[in-house]
Every structure is written in C-alpha cells, then in structure tokens.
Amino acid sequence: xxxxxxxxxxxxxxxxxxxxxxxxxxxxxxxxxxxxxxxxxxxxxxxxxxxxxxxxxxxxxxxxxxxxxxxxxxxxxxxxxxxxxxxxxxxxxxxxxxxxxxxxxxxxxxxxxxxxxxxxxxxxxxxxxxxxxxxxxxxxxxxxxxxxxxxxxxxxxxxxxxxxxxxxxxxxxxxxxxxxxxxxxxxxxxxxxxxxxxxxxxxxxxxxxxxxxxxxxxxxxxxxxxxxxxxxxxxxxxxxxxxxxxxxxxxxxxxxxxxxxxxxxxxxxxxxxxxxxxxxxxxxxxxxxxxxxxxxxxxxxxxxxxxxxxxxxxxxxxxxxxxxxxxxxxxxxxxxxxxxxxxxxxxxxxxxxxxxxxxxxxxxxxxxxxxxxxxxxxxxxxxxxxxxxxx
Amino acid sequence: xxxxxxxxxxxxxxxxxxxxxxxxxxxxxxxxxxxxxxxxxxxxxxxxxxxxxxxxxxxxxxxxxxxxxxxxxxxxxxxxxxxxxxxxxxxxxxxxxxxxxxxxxxxxxxxxxxxxxxxxxxxxxxxxxxxxxxxxxxxxxxxxxxxxxxxxxxxxxxxxxxxxxxxxxxxxxxxxxxxxxxxxxxxxxxxxxxxxxxxxxxxxxxxxxxx
Numbered sequence: 216x217x218x219x220x221x222x223x224x225x226x227x228x229x230x231x232x233x234x235x236x237x238x239x240x241x242x243x244x245x246x247x248x249x250x251x252x253x254x255x256x257x258x259x260x261x262x263x264x265x266x267x268x269x270x271x272x273x274x275x276x277x278x279x280x281x282x283x284x285x286x287x288x289x290x291x292x293x294x295x296x297x298x299x300x301x302x303x304x305x306x307x308x309x310x311x312x313x314x315x316x317x318x319x320x321x322x323x324x325x326x327x328x329x330x331x332x333x334x335x336x337x338x339x340x341x342x343x344x345x346x347x348x349x350x351x352x353x354x355x356x357x358x359x360x361x362x363x364x365x366x367x368x369x370x371x372x373x374x375x376x377x378x379x380x381x382x383x384x385x386x387x388x389x390x391x392x393x394x395x396x397x398x399x400x401x402x403x404x405x406x407x408x409x410x411x412x413x414x415x416x417x418x419x420x421x422x423x424x425x426x427x428x429x430x431x432x433x434x435x436x437x438x439x440x441x442x443x444x445x446x447x448x449x450x451x452x453x454x455x456x457x458x459x460x461x462x463x464x465x466x467x468x469x470x471x472x473x474x475x476x477x478x479x480x481x482x483x484x485x486x487x488x489x490x491x492x493x494x495x496x497x498x499x500x501x502x503x504x505x506x507x508x509x510x511x512x513x514x515x516x517x518x519x520x521x522x523x524x525x526x527x528x529x530x531x532x533x534x535x536x537x538x539x540x541x542x543x544x545x546x547x548x549x550x551x552x553x554x555x556x557x558x559x560x561x562x563x564x565x566x567x568x569x570x571x572x573x574x575x576x577x578x579x580x581x582x583x584x585x586x587x588x589x590x591x592x593x594x595x596x597x598x599x600x601x602x603x604x605x606x
Numbered sequence: 607x608x609x610x611x612x613x614x615x616x617x618x619x620x621x622x623x624x625x626x627x628x629x630x631x632x633x634x635x636x637x638x639x640x641x642x643x644x645x646x647x648x649x650x651x652x653x654x655x656x657x658x659x660x661x662x663x664x665x666x667x668x669x670x671x672x673x674x675x676x677x678x679x680x681x682x683x684x685x686x687x688x689x690x691x692x693x694x695x696x697x698x699x700x701x702x703x704x705x706x707x708x709x710x711x712x713x714x715x716x717x718x719x720x721x722x723x724x725x726x727x728x729x730x731x732x733x734x735x736x737x738x739x740x741x742x743x744x745x746x747x748x749x750x751x752x753x754x755x756x757x758x759x760x761x762x763x764x765x766x767x768x769x770x771x772x773x774x775x776x777x778x779x780x781x782x783x784x785x786x787x788x789x790x791x792x793x794x795x796x797x798x799x800x801x802x803x804x805x806x807x808x809x810x811x812x813x814x815x816x817x
Contacts, residue, residue, distance in 0.1 A: 274619045274631045532619045588608030
C-alpha cells in the first residue's frame with residue numbers, strides 16, 4: 216500500500232507510456248515528465264507568492280491579501296490575469312531581439328535545473344552521472360539572461376542592476392560550488408541520486424544526513440548564504456533594490472515578460488532549495504526511520520517548502536546589504552570559510568569513523584568561524600578624512 | 607559573534623509572526639469598508655458653508671466678503687457677490703454670495719478659509735468618501751451642495767460649534783440691545799419731535815472675529 220503511494224507517479228507514468236507504441240515511448244516518457252514539471256513548479260510558485268505575502272504581512276503585524284477568495288488564496292490568479300492583460304511595452308531604443316529573449320532564456324535555463332533533481336524515489340527526469348555539474352552549468356546561464364535584460368533595455372538603472380547582479384552572482388557562485396564540493400568529496404559521486412542514497416540510511420532511527428555532521432552543518436549554512444545571494448533574494452536583493460534602481464534589470468519589462476522574470480526568480484529559488492535539500496537534507500529520505508512509510512516525494516516537497524519559508528522569514532527580517540558589504544562578505548568570509556570546509560571534510564574523511572573526527576572537525580570549524588568573523592568582518596575605522604591640498 | 611544579530615532579528619520576527627495570530631494588540635489593521643474607526647472630532651476634509659434656520663438660501667452666514675477667496679492658497683474658491691442686500695442673522699442688510707463654488711479637486715484642506723472667515727460661515731467637513739465618476743463637474747461644488755445647517759456643524763465638531771454658537775449668541779444679544787436702544791431713542795425722538803419716520807441706525811455691529 217505505502218509502496219504504491221510512494222511510487223504512484225512513477226506507476227502512473229509507466230501505464231500512460233504503455234499506451235503508446237514502442238518507438239514513441241522514450242519521447243512520450245520524457246514529455247510527460249517535462250509537462251508535469253512545467254505545471255507543478257509554476258503552481259508551487261503561485262502558492263509561494265501568497266505564502267510570502269501573507270507571511271511577510273504577519274511578520275509586520277499586518278493581515279496581508281485577504282480579498283480574493285477565502286483568505287486571499289485566489290490572489291495569484293488575479294495577479295496572473297493582470298500580468299497577461301497588461302500592455303507589453305518595449306523601449307524604442309531597446310535591442311528588441313535580446314530584450315525579448317532575456318526572460319525566455321531565464322525561465323528555460325531555470326527549468327532545466329529541475330531535470331536532474333531527484334524529487335522522490337525513482338523520480339528523477341534524467342538520471343545523470345554528473346547531475347550536480349549539469350545543475351551548476353545550467354544555473355550559471357541565468358547570469359547571462361539577467362545581463363541580457365539589463366543591457367538590452369538601454370536604461371541606466373537596468374544596466375546598473377544587471378552589473379550588480381552579475382557581480383553578485385559570480386562572487387557567490389564560487390562558495391556555492393565549494394560547499395557542494397564538500398558533499399561530493401564524501402559521496403565520491405556527482406550524481407544527485409547517489410548523493411541522496413548515501414544519506415538515506417539510519418542509525419538508532421536517526422538519519423545520516425550531511426547537515427548532521429560538523430562539516431555538513433557549516434557547509435549548509437554557507438550554501439544557504441550563497442544560495443540566497445545567487446537567487447537575488449533579500450538581504451542580497453541589490454540587483455533589484457527598488458529604493459535605488461527602480462526595479463533593477465527588469466525595470467523596462469512589463470506585462471507577461473515581467474511575470475516571466477518573476478516566475479524565473481522563484482523557480483530559481485525552488486531549484487536551488489531543491490539542490491540544497493538533496494545535498495544536505497537527505498533529499499527525499501524521511502527524517503526518522505519510523506516515518507519511512509510516508510511517500511518520498513512528500514518529504515522532498517516539504518523540505519523544499521520549509522526552505523522557502525526560511526527564505527521568506529529571512530526576507531522579513533534582514534535589511535538590504537550595501538554593495539561593498541556584499542563583496543566583503545563574499546570574498547573575505549564566505550569564500551575562505553568554504554575553502555576551510557573543504558579541508559575539514561578531507562580531514563573528516565581520513566580520520567575515519569570515531570569520536571576524533573567529530574571533536575577535531577567541530578573544534579576547527581568553530582574556531583575558524585570566530586577567528587574569520589573577527590578578522591574578515593571587522594569594521595575598519597578610517598578616522599576623519601584629511602584633505603591635504605584643500606587647506 | 608558573527609550572525610548573533612541575525613538570530614536575534616529572526617527571533618523578533620518570529621515573535622511578530624506568531625503574535626499576530628493571537629494578540630489583537632499586534633494586529634492593528636482596520637479592514638476599512640467593513641470596519642471603520644470612530645470619527646475624530648478634529649478631522650477636516652473639505653470646506654462647507656453653514657446656514658442658520660431651515661432655509662439654506664436665506665440662512666447662509668456668508669456675506670460674500672471674499673476674504674477666503676483671496677486667502678485660499680490653491681485658489682479653489684470662486685465667489686460672485688450679489689447686487690442686492692438682504693438682512694443677515696443680526697438683521698443687518700448684507701450682500702450674499704450669488705455664486706459660491708469650491709473645486710474640491712484643487713482644495714488642499716488647509717483650513718485657511720475657516721481661519722480667516724469673520725462670519726463663521728465656512729467650516730470644515732469630515733466626510734471623506736467623495737469619489738465620483740465625473741472628475742470635473744462632480745468635484746466642483748456650488749453653494750447648494752456646500753450648504754449645511756448649523757446643527758450638522760454642531761454634530762461633527764461639537765466643541766468648536768459650542769464656542770462659535772456662544773460667540774454668535776453674545777453678538778446677537780449685543781446687537782439686539784443696541785437696536786433696542788436705537789429704537790427707544792427713535793421712539794423718544796418721535797414722541798418729542800413728532801418725526802414720522804427715521805431709520806434705526808444700527809451703528810457697527812461687532813461680528814465675531816474669525817478666531
């Protein structure tokens with residue numbers, strides 16, 4: 216019974232594919248999965264926009280949207296209709312083709328990331344041996360589309376936003392990769408399916424997720440920071456800092472193209488949360504051995520939504536960083552610390568199981584955290600500025 | 607330590623999030639069209655013209671002195687003085703506004719017209735739901751639309767209306783006494799000199815100064 220529930224989507228797909236002649240089956244199989252992903256994640260996006268607006272409202276002691284439908288849950292439909300019926304304005308001096316392509320490239324690139332995410336037992340669209348590599352390669356092309364949007368708009372705010380976005384995404388791409396490499400070092404595989412399998416075993420009923428190891432916890436925190444910056448979420452939302460840059464790189468977009476950017480941003484958040492779940496939170500595996508009967512896809516999506524809630528919580532809490540703070544944080548703290556995590560992970564691996572690896576690795580990581588925070592993030596006091604020639 | 611402040615902030619927002627579901631003090635939102643907060647006495651929106659008695663046209667306190675028209679910073683008031691005179695509340699013949707228009711799309715609710723009016727004729731209303739489908743004629747109010755009885759003013763601004771009414775009553779008493787004295791004098795003169803007719807000379811009735 217529980218087996219059936221766990222595999223229900225896989226079995227459904229198999230029976231659907233069986234209706235087609237043999238030569239069509241591979242294409243149909245892929246097509247079905249793609250359609251499901253293309254429908255599922257935008258639906259999740261619609262849900263998340265309401266969740267975000269309601270959550271932020273509650274954090275600010277407001278009620279939030281509550282007019283469209285019961286408790287405002289039909290708000291995304293209203294928003295969608297509004298976006299679709301709005302006039303699509305393209306600036307006369309904009310580069311039309313690039314301006315048109317930018318949102319499409321973004322959404323396509325982001326959707327491709329979902330291809331390798333294991334969303335449940337046997338529920339991966341493409342079983343790729345180098346899934347992690349593919350994910351990051353595709354993920355890096357979102358920078359391209361952001362810059363396409365900013366450049367083609369021929370608007371200084373768009374361009375400034377795009378420049379900020381590219382600078383920020385490239386700076387945080389490095390720690391994002393580094394913290395994932397730690398997982399690869401332990402698992403010995405770039406396949407996301409294998410990474411989940413490696414975490415999917417239990418001792419005393421507790422899971423062996425990587426977040427429950429010292430290097431995994433540190434890596435997860437660094438991954439979360441880098442992922443927030445990578446998806447341009449608050450507090451790293453400088454590229455679209457509405458108080459400074461109108462709306463950043465999508466200033467000149469309206470109507471459905473703007474909606475695509477909006478969608479792309481949230482989809483990027485989903486995919487990066489999904490990857491974080493896969494790498495550190497055990498993917499689709501249950502948090503306790505006795506909960507193993509719950510279908511695996513439920514675990515994956517609840518972990519995903521949990522990380523989305525954390526994103527929303529962070530957005531409701533933190534103010535936006537300044538550009539120099541952003542860069543300082545990336546290069547003086549996050550990057551060195553992720554490099555250290557790599558070292559510690561190697562140490563963990565070679566110390567082998569036992570109490571030593573826990574004690575040594577934790578000690579090194581905690582000490583390094585305090586020391587690097589003191590050194591890298593200390594405030595520099597320059598004192599009053601002297602104007603040598605002005606006096 | 608790095609990140610300590612972030613944790614504190616997260617705790618604070620979590621407290622807000624949870625608290626807004628349980629404590630009514632935190633959730634201060636008033637859902638406007640259904641719920642409304644009680645009207646505030648000192649609120650002011652757009653000017654209205656006050657009239658005494660029941661007939662709005664006869665009772666308008668305005669004497670078309672045009673001070674408010676001249677003082678209005680955005681120049682939203684238009685007054686046309688009457689050619690003839692008619693007696694005001696004190697019985698003194700006065701001009702009256704043949705036309706008195708206020709364009710509330712221009713009015714900035716500064717209350718300067720109320721401050722300068724020596725006749726307590728123009729006051730601020732508290733009605734704020736004035737949306738209309740015609741943004742030109744619908745927002746240009748004439749004297750009929752602006753006229754409000756004094757009891758309406760007493761209703762919306764009880765404190766201010768009390769002060770104003772007391773002053774007007776005092777003025778009335780004073781002018782009545784003066785008129786009576788003048789009438790007595792005339793009567794005495796008539797009795798003495800046998801003059802057939804003499805208009806009572808009311809002198810200069812002291813009206814309430816506009817604050």
